[in-house]
Amino acid sequence: MKTRRKTLLTTILSVGVLTLLLGAAAGSQTDPLVTMSYLNDINTPAILKQVDAKLDSREQALVDKLNGVADAYSQEVEALISVSGGTSTGAEGASAVFSVVTVKAGQQLLGTTGCELLLRSGSATCVASSAPGLVDSTEGSTLDAGGAVQPNHLYLVTADGRGLKASADATVLVRGSYTIS
Structure with missing residues (x-):
């Protein structure tokens, strides 16, 4: 029974040591967790596409708001010009x-x-x-x-x-x- 325990203990320790060694080796320079080609070809373009879409929608919202303000000012100026007459009246x-x-x-x-x-x-x-x-x-x-x-x-x-x-x-x-x- 003692040999069986020793064998079991040796097996458990061996598996633990191998797990630690393999875990430490994951993500090294020679074996990265995420490859650079994945980042460059898939992940980064997807993120940039999302950022561009958000920027485009924000830009369009600002352009619409600016056009609305410009139209309102234009109408106010036209109203002021029409009220002032823009020309003299008689004497x-x-x-x-x-x-x-x-x-x-x-x-x-x-x-x-x-x-x-x-x-x-x-x-x-x-x-x-x-x-x-x-x-x-x-x-x-x-x-x-x-x-x-x-x-x-x-x-x-x-x-x-x-x-x-x-x-x-x-x-x-x-x-x-x-x-x-």
Whole structure:
């Protein structure tokens, strides 16, 4: 019986040692658990395909959201332009964009604070109750009452009731609120 036990114990120990040796050898450089070709040919492309699909769906969702926001802003801008009129109406007007205004000789175009004027043709002089009458944004200077308005210079009205008086028929680009008298 003792020999049988010894044989059984030897067999169990041998199996245990072999298991440990084989377990330690699995996954070595010569015998990897997962082959590099499996990773390169099957696993990595599958993962990349899933990532690409998720990125594409997220990109499309962002593009759709951006288009919706852009459309909403476009509609708001169009509504604001239609409310402001975009052009002058008769002898008074206000515009968020430049409007072409014809001023007859002897007439005055008076703007509100912040109104922009650009003389395109004709001649005009500055109308103001005190200095500075208009700010010449093109030259970086000021224009006092009675000073000649230069063609193609952008002028900024510094206070309500200032503007220009046409010496001859004049065409003026105007942005902002104004009156013609």
